[in-house]
Amino acid sequence: MGDEGNRSTVPRGLAELRAILLFAPAALSRISEEESIAKASPEQWSLKEELGHLIDSAQNNHRRLVLGQIEDHADLPGHDSKGWIAAHGYQARDWNELIQSWEFFNNWLLSVADRVPESGWKRKAKIGENEDVTLGFVIDDYVDHLQHHLEHIGVKVDPSSEGTRHAYPEKPAEVESPIADLLARRWSTVAFDEARPVERGKIMSLLEAARWAPSCFNEQPWRYLVFDGSNPDAREQARDCLVEGNAWARGAPLLLLSVAYEDFTASGKPNRHAQHDTGMASENIVVQAVELGLSAHQMAGYDADRAQQVFQIPDRFTSMAMIAIGYPYRGKIEDLSEKVRGRESRPRSRKGISEIAFDGKWGKLFGG
Numbered sequence: 001m002g003d004e005g006n007r008s009t010v011p012r013g014l015a016e017l018r019a020i021l022l023f024a025p026a027a028l029s030r031i032s033e034e035e036s037i038a039k040a041s042p043e044q045w046s047l048k049e050e051l052g053h054l055i056d057s058a059q060n061n062h063r064r065l066v067l068g069q070i071e072d073h074a075d076l077p078g079h080d081s082k083g084w085i086a087a088h089g090y091q092a093r094d095w096n097e098l099i100q101s102w103e104f105f106n107n108w109l110l111s112v113a114d115r116v117p118e119s120g121w122k123r124k125a126k127i128g129e130n131e132d133v134t135l136g137f138v139i140d141d142y143v144d145h146l147q148h149h150l151e152h153i154g155v156k157v158d159p160s161s162e163g164t165r166h167a168y169p170e171k172p173a174e175v176e177s178p179i180a181d182l183l184a185r186r187w188s189t190v191a192f193d194e195a196r197p198v199e200r201g202k203i204m205s206l207l208e209a210a211r212w213a214p215s216c217f218n219e220q221p222w223r224y225l226v227f228d229g230s231n232p233d234a235r236e237q238a239r240d241c242l243v244e245g246n247a248w249a250r251g252a253p254l255l256l257l258s259v260a261y262e263d264f265t266a267s268g269k270p271n272r273h274a275q276h277d278t279g280m281a282s283e284n285i286v287v288q289a290v291e292l293g294l295s296a297h298q299m300a301g302y303d304a305d306r307a308q309q310v311f312q313i314p315d316r317f318t319s320m321a322m323i324a325i326g327y328p329y330r331g332k333i334e335d336l337s338e339k340v341r342g343r344e345s346r347p348r349s350r351k352g353i354s355e356i357a358f359d360g361k362w363g364k365l366f367g368g
């Protein structure tokens with residue numbers, strides 16, 4: 001096997017696909033239902049059919065990726081695009097459902113691709129009568145084909161462009177020791193895509209993540225008030241609770257208010273860890289948000305008394321933090337206000353490990 005020096009064999013298409021997934025769903029959702037069904041001529045595909053073709057292609061290439069690993073010199077399936085489109089009846093499907101399915105199947109493909117060892121990308125396979133290709137080539141070719149169709153649909157794809165780089169505001173932690181990717185990538189952004197609501201399924205995932213936080217005696221003292229805009233008045237009331245310094249958070253399509261129940265349910269005695277545990281559930285939410293391509297920012301800067309009253313939060317339940325959540329801002333950084341721009345580009349800083357960890361006794365440096 002001719003290895004080309006130390007060059008990584010991981011296909012470049014994977015990073016491109018990740019970048020595409022961060023902004024293409026929003027761009028696709030801006031296309032109206034009418035635009036999505038229009039046909040220039042009876043033989044030509046509508047945008048629904050073209051996106052349907054991309055869903056089929058994602059599934060087919062997912063299958064190729066799996067087969068290429070299981071079988072030596074696998075005979076990878078070809079693709080009858082017309083037949084697949086007809087079988088699915090894409091023209092009669094809901095546009096948003098197609099966008100979600102396309103996103104889902106690509107994430108599914110990526111979840112398999114992430115498990116392929118570097119050497120796996122060099123495995124050879126065959127598609128129809130064509131020459132042998134590597135699995136790495138299959139993926140690069142898949143992503144090239146995807147970009148071609150997205151551009152035809154009207155979604156401009158240039159993974160190296162400014163627009164894409166701002167798709168997810170990456171400001172990774174500069175760590176002294178390695179940490180999990182999601183932890184390193186989470187940070188408190190202040191600019192959101194105001195026009196793009198957070199889908200109900202993703203809100204449920206955020207709450208599910210909170211559910212699985214650990215807690216003292218498994219009390220699960222956390223509660224969340226959800227302001228997703230389905231009740232515009234309630235969301236406006238939540239926004240009105242924010243202090244002036246957090247005015248940027250008014251642009252977040254989703255606000256959550258975390259609340260801690262201060263007593264143990266069983267004994268009725270005060271739960272000294274209720275607020276601690278509620279904070280852990282909220283950390284689960286903000287980390288899960290990164291996984292879902294969302295930005296999340298917790299805030300103490302809101303009028304807690306007002307929130308208690310307006311939202312009729314009972315006694316012994318204490319609101320802890322407002323959490324602004326939404327898709328990251330995708331426009332140009334220059335179009336943001338000077339204040340917001342400054343916050344977005346501010347470097348992140350932390351105390352050193354030597355300042356937060358002691359070796360068996362207060363003040364004694366750990367490892368010092």
Ligand SMILES: Cc1cc2nc3c(=O)[nH]c(=O)nc-3n(C[C@H](O)[C@H](O)[C@H](O)COP(=O)(O)O)c2cc1C
Nearest residue numbers: 186187188189245246297298299300301302321348
């Ligand atoms: C409980 C809590 C309250 C916070 N309150 C605010 C706030 O009112 N306004 C704000 O802009 N940021 C607020 N933050 C965000 C912090 O300033 C931020 O987490 C910190 O500076 C570290 O930055 P990073 O989250 O980007 O790593 C809060 C964070 C937490 C956990």
